[in-house]
Amino acid sequence: MEAFRDWQTIIGDRIFTIFSANDLVDAAFELSLRLHHPLHDCIYLALAQAQESAIATCDSVLARKAREIGLAVELITA
Numbered sequence: 601m602e603a604f605r606d607w608q609t610i611i612g613d614r615i616f617t618i619f620s621a622n623d624l625v626d627a628a629f630e631l632s633l634r635l636h637h638p639l640h641d642c643i644y645l646a647l648a649q650a651q652e653s654a655i656a657t658c659d660s661v662l663a664r665k666a667r668e669i670g671l672a673v674e675l676i677t678a
Contacts, residue, residue: 619647621643624643624646624647624650625639625643627646627649627650628642628643628645628646629642631645631646631669634669635665635668635669637661637662637665641659641662645662645665645666645669645671648666648671649669649671653672654671654672654673654674655671655672655673655674656673656674656676657673657674657675657676658675658676658677658678660675663675
């Protein structure tokens, strides 16, 4: 219960925002087809587009494809 209360506090303080993947599926599916990339990754790309934000990833293929659609990318390396 303590962990759940901590999570509620984080959400309540707007440290994180929860978005519905259902709202992003259409755009993500189009990106998946266009980029020849898995749908689950394209949901993140669709969210970044909708929020006009950058993404951070350690996946160089995803980073390249995100740049192809005009997203700012921070490629994280070890």
